[in-house]
Amino acid sequence: MQAITKSDFIGKDTAAAEKRPFVFTRPTAKTGLVSWLTTVDHKRVGLLYGVSSLIFFLVGGFEALLIRIQLAVPNNTFLSAQTYNELFTMHATTMIFLAVMPLSAAFFNYIMPLQIGARDVAFPRLNGFAFWVFLAGAIILNVGWFVKSGAPDVGWFGYAPLTSTAYSNQFATDMSTDLWVMGLQILGVSSVVGSLNFIVTIINMRAPGMTMMRLPVFTWMTLITAFLIVLSFPAITIALIALMMDRSFGTSFFEVSNGGLPILWQHLFWIFGHPEVYILILPAMGIISEILPTFSRKPLFGYPIIVFSGAVIGLLGFGVWSHHMFTTGMGTMATAAFSIATMAIAVPTGVKIFNWIGTLWNGQLQMRTPMMFALGFVWMFMMGGFSGIMHSAAPADAQQQDSYFVVAHFHYVLIGGSIFALLAGIHYWFPLIFGRKVSEAWGKFSFWAIFVGFNVTFFPMHFLGLNGMPRRTFTYDGNMGWNSANFIASVGAMILGIGMAVYFVVMLYTYFKGEKVGRDPWGARTLEWSIPNPPPEYNFAVIPTVHARDAFWYEKNHRDEIEREKAKSAAEEESHGGIHMPSQSWFPLLAAMALLTGGLFFTNHNFMGAIAGGVVLFIAVYLWAWEGPGGYHLHLDKDGNPIEPKDGQAHH
Amino acid sequence: MSSHSASGAIDHHHDATTSTGIPNKKLFMWTFLASDCMFFGALISMHVVYRIHPPAGSPDPRSVFSIELTSFSTFILLMSSLLMALAVNAIQKGNVRSTRNNLLGTIFFGLIFLACQVYEFQHFVHDRGLTLSSSLFGSTFYTLTGTHGCHVAIGVLWLILMYIRSFKPADAEQSSQPWFIMSIVHLLVFAVAVILGVYVVVDFAHQMHVPTFSVGSFLSGHLLSLIGLAASIGGLMFLGRSRGQVDFGERNAIDVESMGLYWHFVDIVWIIIFPVVYLLEYI
Amino acid sequence: MSALAATSSHDSHGHEHDQSKFHIFVQVAMLLAVITGIEIVAIYLPLPHWVVLGVLSLLSLVKFMFVIFIFMHLKWDKLLCTILFFIGLVLATGTVTALYFLFSVGDSKPVGPAYDAAALQTVSTMISSA
Amino acid sequence: MRTLSRRAEAFRPPRFPFGDMTLTLTLRTAFSRARSLVLVGLLPLLTGGWTSGPQSTFETHGPVAKTQLDVFYVTLWVSVILFVLVAAVLAYATLRFRVRSGDLSNQPPPEQSHGNPLIEIGLIVLSIGALVIIAVPTMRAIWYTYDVPEAERANAYEVTATGYQWWFKFEYPQEQIEGSGALVTGNELVIPAGRPVRVNLRTVDVIHSFWVPKLAGKVDMMPNRGNHLWLKADEPGYFWGQCAEFCGESHAVMRFRVIALSEADFAAWLAQQKSPARTVPGTQIGATPAAGTPRVEFASYKYEKQRPNSPGWSEGFDRAPFAAWQQKQQVDAGEKPELIAQGRKLFIEKKCAGCHEVRGHEGAGISGPNLTRIGARTTIAGGLLENTEQNLHRWLTEPNNVKPGNKMWFGGYVVRNSETGAWEEQFSINDDEARSLVAYLHSLK
Numbered sequence A: 001m002q003a004i005t006k007s008d009f010i011g012k013d014t015a016a017a018e019k020r021p022f023v024f025t026r027p028t029a030k031t032g033l034v035s036w037l038t039t040v041d042h043k044r045v046g047l048l049y050g051v052s053s054l055i056f057f058l059v060g061g062f063e064a065l066l067i068r069i070q071l072a073v074p075n076n077t078f079l080s081a082q083t084y085n086e087l088f089t090m091h092a093t094t095m096i097f098l099a100v101m102p103l104s105a106a107f108f109n110y111i112m113p114l115q116i117g118a119r120d121v122a123f124p125r126l127n128g129f130a131f132w133v134f135l136a137g138a139i140i141l142n143v144g145w146f147v148k149s150g151a152p153d154v155g156w157f158g159y160a161p162l163t164s165t166a167y168s169n170q171f172a173t174d175m176s177t178d179l180w181v182m183g184l185q186i187l188g189v190s191s192v193v194g195s196l197n198f199i200v201t202i203i204n205m206r207a208p209g210m211t212m213m214r215l216p217v218f219t220w221m222t223l224i225t226a227f228l229i230v231l232s233f234p235a236i237t238i239a240l241i242a243l244m245m246d247r248s249f250g251t252s253f254f255e256v257s258n259g260g261l262p263i264l265w266q267h268l269f270w271i272f273g274h275p276e277v278y279i280l281i282l283p284a285m286g287i288i289s290e291i292l293p294t295f296s297r298k299p300l301f302g303y304p305i306i307v308f309s310g311a312v313i314g315l316l317g318f319g320v321w322s323h324h325m326f327t328t329g330m331g332t333m334a335t336a337a338f339s340i341a342t343m344a345i346a347v348p349t350g351v352k353i354f355n356w357i358g359t360l361w362n363g364q365l366q367m368r369t370p371m372m373f374a375l376g377f378v379w380m381f382m383m384g385g386f387s388g389i390m391h392s393a394a395p396a397d398a399q400q401q402d403s404y405f406v407v408a409h410f411h412y413v414l415i416g417g418s419i420f421a422l423l424a425g426i427h428y429w430f431p432l433i434f435g436r437k438v439s440e441a442w443g444k445f446s447f448w449a450i451f452v453g454f455n456v457t458f459f460p461m462h463f464l465g466l467n468g469m470p471r472r473t474f475t476y477d478g479n480m481g482w483n484s485a486n487f488i489a490s491v492g493a494m495i496l497g498i499g500m501a502v503y504f505v506v507m508l509y510t511y512f513k514g515e516k517v518g519r520d521p522w523g524a525r526t527l528e529w530s531i532p533n534p535p536p537e538y539n540f541a542v543i544p545t546v547h548a549r550d551a552f553w554y555e556k557n558h559r560d561e562i563e564r565e566k567a568k569s570a571a572e573e574e575s576h577g578g579i580h581m582p583s584q585s586w587f588p589l590l591a592a593m594a595l596l597t598g599g600l601f602f603t604n605h606n607f608m609g610a611i612a613g614g615v616v617l618f619i620a621v622y623l624w625a626w627e628g629p630g631g632y633h634l635h636l637d638k639d640g641n642p643i644e645p646k647d648g649q650a651h652h
Numbered sequence B: 001m002s003s004h005s006a007s008g009a010i011d012h013h014h015d016a017t018t019s020t021g022i023p024n025k026k027l028f029m030w031t032f033l034a035s036d037c038m039f040f041g042a043l044i045s046m047h048v049v050y051r052i053h054p055p056a057g058s059p060d061p062r063s064v065f066s067i068e069l070t071s072f073s074t075f076i077l078l079m080s081s082l083l084m085a086l087a088v089n090a091i092q093k094g095n096v097r098s099t100r101n102n103l104l105g106t107i108f109f110g111l112i113f114l115a116c117q118v119y120e121f122q123h124f125v126h127d128r129g130l131t132l133s134s135s136l137f138g139s140t141f142y143t144l145t146g147t148h149g150c151h152v153a154i155g156v157l158w159l160i161l162m163y164i165r166s167f168k169p170a171d172a173e174q175s176s177q178p179w180f181i182m183s184i185v186h187l188l189v190f191a192v193a194v195i196l197g198v199y200v201v202v203d204f205a206h207q208m209h210v211p212t213f214s215v216g217s218f219l220s221g222h223l224l225s226l227i228g229l230a231a232s233i234g235g236l237m238f239l240g241r242s243r244g245q246v247d248f249g250e251r252n253a254i255d256v257e258s259m260g261l262y263w264h265f266v267d268i269v270w271i272i273i274f275p276v277v278y279l280l281e282y283i
Numbered sequence C: 001m002s003a004l005a006a007t008s009s010h011d012s013h014g015h016e017h018d019q020s021k022f023h024i025f026v027q028v029a030m031l032l033a034v035i036t037g038i039e040i041v042a043i044y045l046p047l048p049h050w051v052v053l054g055v056l057s058l059l060s061l062v063k064f065m066f067v068i069f070i071f072m073h074l075k076w077d078k079l080l081c082t083i084l085f086f087i088g089l090v091l092a093t094g095t096v097t098a099l100y101f102l103f104s105v106g107d108s109k110p111v112g113p114a115y116d117a118a119a120l121q122t123v124s125t126m127i128s129s130a
Numbered sequence D: 001m002r003t004l005s006r007r008a009e010a011f012r013p014p015r016f017p018f019g020d021m022t023l024t025l026t027l028r029t030a031f032s033r034a035r036s037l038v039l040v041g042l043l044p045l046l047t048g049g050w051t052s053g054p055q056s057t058f059e060t061h062g063p064v065a066k067t068q069l070d071v072f073y074v075t076l077w078v079s080v081i082l083f084v085l086v087a088a089v090l091a092y093a094t095l096r097f098r099v100r101s102g103d104l105s106n107q108p109p110p111e112q113s114h115g116n117p118l119i120e121i122g123l124i125v126l127s128i129g130a131l132v133i134i135a136v137p138t139m140r141a142i143w144y145t146y147d148v149p150e151a152e153r154a155n156a157y158e159v160t161a162t163g164y165q166w167w168f169k170f171e172y173p174q175e176q177i178e179g180s181g182a183l184v185t186g187n188e189l190v191i192p193a194g195r196p197v198r199v200n201l202r203t204v205d206v207i208h209s210f211w212v213p214k215l216a217g218k219v220d221m222m223p224n225r226g227n228h229l230w231l232k233a234d235e236p237g238y239f240w241g242q243c244a245e246f247c248g249e250s251h252a253v254m255r256f257r258v259i260a261l262s263e264a265d266f267a268a269w270l271a272q273q274k275s276p277a278r279t280v281p282g283t284q285i286g287a288t289p290a291a292g293t294p295r296v297e298f299a300s301y302k303y304e305k306q307r308p309n310s311p312g313w314s315e316g317f318d319r320a321p322f323a324a325w326q327q328k329q330q331v332d333a334g335e336k337p338e339l340i341a342q343g344r345k346l347f348i349e350k351k352c353a354g355c356h357e358v359r360g361h362e363g364a365g366i367s368g369p370n371l372t373r374i375g376a377r378t379t380i381a382g383g384l385l386e387n388t389e390q391n392l393h394r395w396l397t398e399p400n401n402v403k404p405g406n407k408m409w410f411g412g413y414v415v416r417n418s419e420t421g422a423w424e425e426q427f428s429i430n431d432d433e434a435r436s437l438v439a440y441l442h443s444l445k
């Protein structure tokens, strides 16, 4: 009864297209540059996200290594103060907004639709748009390196009034902060648009039988993350708009001499900023919740509780933002309230840890590379979580805030947490995406190098912080008792860098030359493994019907029943006109490019140019709406290859 | 006119192609509106915070506002919401003509609201000396109400596009009419009409306070604009004349409905802004 | 899939209201206009501040609810839409309230050249406007 | 690891944070470094030496820092215990249920169990219990550290600290001076020991943060906000402080010191401070120095120009900073009145007086630190450099190379051309001028 096609257009099939105006002839290339520029395939968008975010990860890591070189010895003169400030600002901004978030988005795009048994996301063109806008924001953030004004240098949370025209960068034109504002603003557009798409997709595009409580945990975490994004980004958007108006139009939201209250910026930023850190960790937890069961050959322990605690973390995450502001003199009541609320988050997080251990218990643990990274995640994230709890005790935090203790805390949760999980995810899904498997020996080597390097780098930082070393300092004196810890941290960073380099080289090698593997190499449990690798454009030849939580595990154990069912669904689908596929489009790219140029003009205070960009944006969106979702139908032969229509024109 | 004659053929409360039965576009819009709540929440907070702590030299809002005008535009926005709801109601029954009329009404009221706001702003700037940078009150007030105004403007634009869309001929591809070009012309004429309309209305409101004001001299002063306005309205009617079957009907109800949700949301934001920003200053 | 199962009973329910919706909409709009009128009048009534404040909040809330449930169809739509929207609404309300309190406590009273003159300033405007 | 062994003499033996066990590092420097790299797993044990230093939060010297440290230990212990427990179970599960053979395809999978509500709830209750243990002392400490306790309020001393990019101004509202308002000093805050001190925190530009780790945790200096903190030094002493909120280019070197004096010393210091700037006998403005003064030889002048920020410390000073401070209060032997007179003249000619106040002398500016007693300070340039002749000389001749972006260079030595936007030199100080300025400034005790 539910074997209906999952197309998002209602009503008639589009008529033949010969007479359409030229601008609406839709690109049909399946290979080559145009196919990538106009793609609406969630898998290709996922790959685009993945590749660009990994490149940015290397850039951010490179910046980190420069930071560590500068700090290796006291009174170092490797970098100037100005460069150092640019580096840590861009390191953080790059890592958070251009590496971890888009890498998570890459998995959302690639894996999530496969996990729910969908052929695409709800709004394919919007999905492409989200990626191109992301790229536009990334470019704007980074052009500072190449122009006179320099890169942004106000720290990743850009506290007012340091960001005002009066105090930022006295040496050049003060454009760098404008770039930061505009870049984040545009990245926000990308994230919100992308997340709305994911929310609709998960709620509405599930295969028949895939109830909410049967969703794979990764998909659940995608959903919660997407909600966090759409609900937290507005706060920073408003803050950035206010800042932008201060800088460009003479308002005084944060202009101290006219009565502006810089603390308001902090509130607005952290109302976004704290949910943001859960935006960074929840996808990671989702990935871990996929990997542990697979390699333990057991279902996730306490699935409903894991899901529920994820939602609770998301919700509580909105009520703790001021724990970043314990030292701003909020007063006793506010401090106490936020302190308690912050501690409360340990409970749902702990529940997840306990359930992961429960998943291992009595299992058959296969120590494959993804599993190593996943176990590393649990250890390291736990350590980061505990230092988080130490921060949450406000009086103790008075000594820790803005010291290297914080730096240690958040690198434990961000690298030991997010990055470990994302690296695990790359290993885990690599065979699905490229049909090749990474060598275990090299994978494990890179794991150990990263694991050791990471701990050597960041464990000493706890001591540095408690020993009074403030963060964001381009230099320190030799008499403070910080020399050895800093030196060790720098050595660790080099080890970490080598580990990362090995990781990426191995991945590249595997992509070209790695061992080929068949379907389902890990003995996995979720639907994405039920299809051939690499997945065909249409994902599922037949939309699966889901009967149990670990849908693919169930399929593997009920083959006959599933075969019968699939045959029936296939016939039904064919009678509905075949597999519906969305058409490619130029307009997402065009709209994003308009945003890019308009944004660049704006940061240059060239408002005519900005308006022109806006007009082009409007035109692009208009034409986008005009050309309509389009779409075409595929018919498969029995090997699953599309049968080309005779005239070679499958498109409308 | 509708290509779908049978009303009720489509169930507007259930979309069989989605897991929940809620159309994707509707779900998208509601989620977006949830996000927009936070957006306006942050904006309103910003205004409220600086109202709790007005810096030295802040103007007394009461000496700036003219509550009559704002009450009037509040009322206008409410009525536009009504028409929007009726437009959705009509299209769900496949009644394209009624939909168009209601859309046009919504556009009309939306424009009056915008004109009022333009007038209000320039009145505040020129007569009350409140500018974006004259005080924090000015900064937060203009940013908050201006952002809301931008939402209204985007809504009006969307309504206009939808209005034009409702004339798309059923056989657009085959027909000799260059519908794509036509729609762009339609849009341009609309733009001229809107600009001229707002200009005339604002100037009228502005000059009313001048003692030497007389309707006759006003009309003669704006003769050119008025002729242009009349011409573009005529052009709109011409472009919008009935030309057989259109590709617009009950199927498009979801598009109109999502747009309606957006429009109503803009209205409820004003329902909050009006008391918080304006009325509270008077108690 | 509870959502799917719920559909058939929903159908007839939805259609019953279609006929009368026109009148509902018009009546609601009238009601909203009247409430707006009351709001405007309320601020001029010689009542204690908190009463007027309460009345204003209540009336705005009523208006708000009428628009989202009637004009925006939440009343007739799936519960999920209401839930989605209320997540955002409740969070936003909570955040605004929290900020309100955070900025109302004594520690948040601004101190500085732009504010220290504030007291004087308000007094003088009070005198000049009197 | 030269510093490690050197510091072992300079400070109390490093204390291991997890108990009373004292772990003095006696290993040879290089050896210890190599070991700590190899024995990664034992890092925590080797890190005993990392908890001690001038800004250590473990070596508290006042009740506020002590309270905060106590709370920290509570969180630390709870965390360590929980971590050990959970990690042990995790490690056990990992080792116990690991399969060594790679191929599992013909082995039956384990039981597909789905969870156990009883265990879950038990663990949740346990976590909440652990959090309560942390929360209770946290709450108490929040109220205690917020402001001077009621009982001690009458005894409290009040100062106002103001942050500038990138230095601190300290005002003593209780010490009014006839005709020139409250007593003002810069970069070195002198307080009475054994008395609670309430510090009002203000800023003139961006956000800074006032942090003296051994006395109290930080509180930010927020524009348009009336923040404050309180601290108390149990004993007289010399404490390091640092700005702890990123405030622009030279945030890293925005440092300061707090000197706590016994009640009597403090009173004497105050009396001394309130008097106008010291005038060395025989130094009237206009007196010219004897011709042919020999160039000052800087024995340890080891800075090259291209090094923007060179070491700002000397071992001798570190060994006994408090004694060094007391030493500084004394008039230098061998003052050269002519040089000093020349310096005083230059101080006006070179526009120094436009930014700096020397109370009783000519300076009246307020955009730079008050220099009335600069000669008696142990540090200059916002606590960055030890106040030696060499360092001061260098600071005056090339402030831009000492402290990037500082407002004495940008806006003083060089100013922005309003048309081209380029920085142009307004004045410069050559070595001879610097020598007389140094002499003059060091005479200001």
Ligand code: HEA
Pocket: A277, A278, A280, A281, A323, A324, A326, A342, A343, A345, A346, A347, A349, A350, A351, A353, A381, A382, A383, A384, A385, A386, A387, A388, A389, A391, A392, A393, A397, A400, A401, A402, A406, A409, A410, A413, A414, A417, A418, D082, D086, D126, D127, D128, D130, D131
């Ligand atoms: C992935 C990102 C991530 C995550 C998941 C977290 C998780 C947490 N963080 Fe972290 N945090 C950051 C990223 C993150 N943080 C960043 C980037 C900053 C700095 C920003 C900046 O200033 O630049 C920061 C800063 C930061 C601060 C401000 C510090 C300061 O500037 O003074 C605080 C204060 O409370 C804090 C607390 C917490 C807490 C309580 C958690 C909790 O969620 C942790 C919960 C987990 C556990 C506790 C471990 C497992 C639990 C158990 C095994 C159960 C039993 C445990 C107990 C009962 C205690 N974090």
Ligand code: HEA
Pocket: A057, A058, A059, A060, A061, A062, A064, A065, A067, A068, A088, A089, A091, A092, A093, A095, A096, A100, A155, A156, A157, A407, A411, A414, A415, A418, A419, A457, A471, A472, A473, A474, A493, A496, A497, A498, A500, A501
């Ligand atoms: C997800 C986020 C994330 C990640 C992954 C990292 C990764 C790393 N971070 Fe980052 N960091 C932050 C987020 C992150 N950081 C944030 C938010 C701040 C606060 C900033 C602020 O105060 O505003 C910060 C600040 C910060 C500081 C403090 C700066 C200061 O306060 O003065 C330091 C210092 O050591 C540091 C180090 C590192 C190191 C060594 C890594 C390593 O893990 C990096 C490892 C990766 C590599 C080494 C890449 C490998 C690359 C190569 C091998 C070659 C490169 C080649 C080419 C580019 C061609 N980080």
Ligand code: CUA
Pocket: D163, D164, D166, D207, D208, D209, D243, D244, D245, D246, D247, D248, D251, D252, D254
């Ligand atoms: Cu001042 Cu950092």
Ligand SMILES: [Cu+2]
Pocket: A273, A274, A277, A320, A321, A323, A324
């Ligand atoms: Cu946080």
